[in-house]
Amino acid sequence: MALTKENLKEIARSLKATDHSDYRDFLSLVYETAKAQDPNYSYARLSKDLSVGSANAHGIISGKRSLTVKAAEKICEALGMIGIQRKFFLTLVAGARARTSADRDEVFERQLSLRQRELPNELDRRQLAFFEHWYHAAILELLRLDDAESTVEWIAEHIRPELPEARVKESLTLLEELGYLARDESRQRLFPTDATITTGNEVLSIALMSFHRQMLKLSLEALDTVPREERDISAITVGVSAALQEQFKDEIVALRKRFLQLSAEEKGATEVVQVNFQLFPLIQRKG
Numbered sequence: 001m002a003l004t005k006e007n008l009k010e011i012a013r014s015l016k017a018t019d020h021s022d023y024r025d026f027l028s029l030v031y032e033t034a035k036a037q038d039p040n041y042s043y044a045r046l047s048k049d050l051s052v053g054s055a056n057a058h059g060i061i062s063g064k065r066s067l068t069v070k071a072a073e074k075i076c077e078a079l080g081m082i083g084i085q086r087k088f089f090l091t092l093v094a095g096a097r098a099r100t101s102a103d104r105d106e107v108f109e110r111q112l113s114l115r116q117r118e119l120p121n122e123l124d125r126r127q128l129a130f131f132e133h134w135y136h137a138a139i140l141e142l143l144r145l146d147d148a149e150s151t152v153e154w155i156a157e158h159i160r161p162e163l164p165e166a167r168v169k170e171s172l173t174l175l176e177e178l179g180y181l182a183r184d185e186s187r188q189r190l191f192p193t194d195a196t197i198t199t200g201n202e203v204l205s206i207a208l209m210s211f212h213r214q215m216l217k218l219s220l221e222a223l224d225t226v227p228r229e230e231r232d233i234s235a236i237t238v239g240v241s242a243a244l245q246e247q248f249k250d251e252i253v254a255l256r257k258r259f260l261q262l263s264a265e266e267k268g269a270t271e272v273v274q275v276n277f278q279l280f281p282l283i284q285r286k287g
Contacts, residue, residue, distance in 0.1 A: 003038035005049055009080035011037070017085045018118050021209065023072070023092035028061045030079065050078045067093050088114045105213075112210055126178055130197070131207035134214040135163055139171050140180055140192055141272040150181075150190035161221065219276055237282065245279075252277045 011033045020026045034041045043058040050057055051074050059065035067075070072093040076086045088111060095107040112132065119125050130136045139155055142148055149155075152172070156165045172190065175181040184191035222231055240248065259275060 003034055003041050003045075005078070007037065008034055008049055008078075012079035012081060016118075017081070017089040017092065018115055020092065023067065023089060023096065024061050024063060026089065026092070027057070027075075031057070031061065050075050066096065069093055069097070084114050084118045088118075108210070108213065126174060128207050128210075129174060130178060130180075131211040133167075133171070134211065134218060135159060135167065136171050136174060137197075137211075138272060138274075139168065140175060140197075143181065143190060144192055145269055145272070147270075148189075161218070161225070215274055215276055216278075218274065248279055252279060 008030070012030055015026065015029055015033065017023070017026045020029075031041075031043070031046050034046070043061075047053060047057040052060065052071060056065060060067055069090065072090055075081075076089060081089060091107050091111045091114065095104060095111070098104040098107055112128075116125050116128055119128065138159060142155060142159060143150055148158075150172070152165050152168045155168045155172075156163055159168070172181065176190070179193060179195045180197060181190045182193050183189075219233065223233060256275075256277060263269075
């Protein structure tokens with residue numbers, strides 16, 4: 001039985017744009033699902049159904065052609081996308097077309113807001129909020145130090161970059177609500193619990209993206225604000241094969257785990273630091 005346009009809308013409604021960070025991945029999933037229901041369904045049919053011109057659907061999904069916001073609005077109409085899913089799909093297109101860091105940041109904030117509204121329960125929203133601001137993790141680690149105090153004033157005085165007391169207070173409330181902080185009677189203050197900091201599949205991708213974006217910005221600021229002797233920011237540019245690139249990733253994972261192990265074994269911590277690892281390509285392969 002041939003797939004109809006109404007069937008295609010049903011497929012699109014069964015999927016979530018908010019599960020993706022690239023509009024092409026969402027459209028690819030729509031096509032693959034349609035193809036599974038109708039083996040004769042083709043990219044040409046998809047192009048016609050989406051009103052994007054003959055054979056353009058394959059070019060869009062493969063990344064050879066870019067979507068304009070106007071074309072994206074047509075696709076949303078063709079797929080029957082409404083509400084948060086429609087708005088999120090359009091932000092994915094806007095983000096792909098953004099040319100400045102400020103534009104990308106603005107689009108990302110809209111995506112984060114939409115994703116929060118789409119989450120099914122308050123716990124998921126609070127977990128996403130933990131990664132929304134860099135200082136939640138920093139405050140949590142700061143309170144592990146033996147000489148730490150859990151007062152708003154003490155934390156605001158010691159955390160870097162500078163943080164208003166109102167933000168510190170909000171953070172302490174969130175950390176207690178999530179069960180990451182609790183009153184320790186022996187220490188007579190708030191202290192981190194053994195609760196595992198995690199996110200469900202629904203929030204993991206965008207939560208971690210938000211956290212990494214903030215930490216990369218802080219590392220950039222550290223070049224100007226943190227004395228050289230208190231930081232180590234270095235980089236290398238090298239040629240690799242595909243196999244060596246995968247080996248590099250494995251080495252980074254191993255080193256990250258080693259750092260976590262060393263930190264867990266440390267009994268006299270006096271500082272809280274951020275350690276970032278980045279690996280990304282500097283060339284673009286065609287075809």
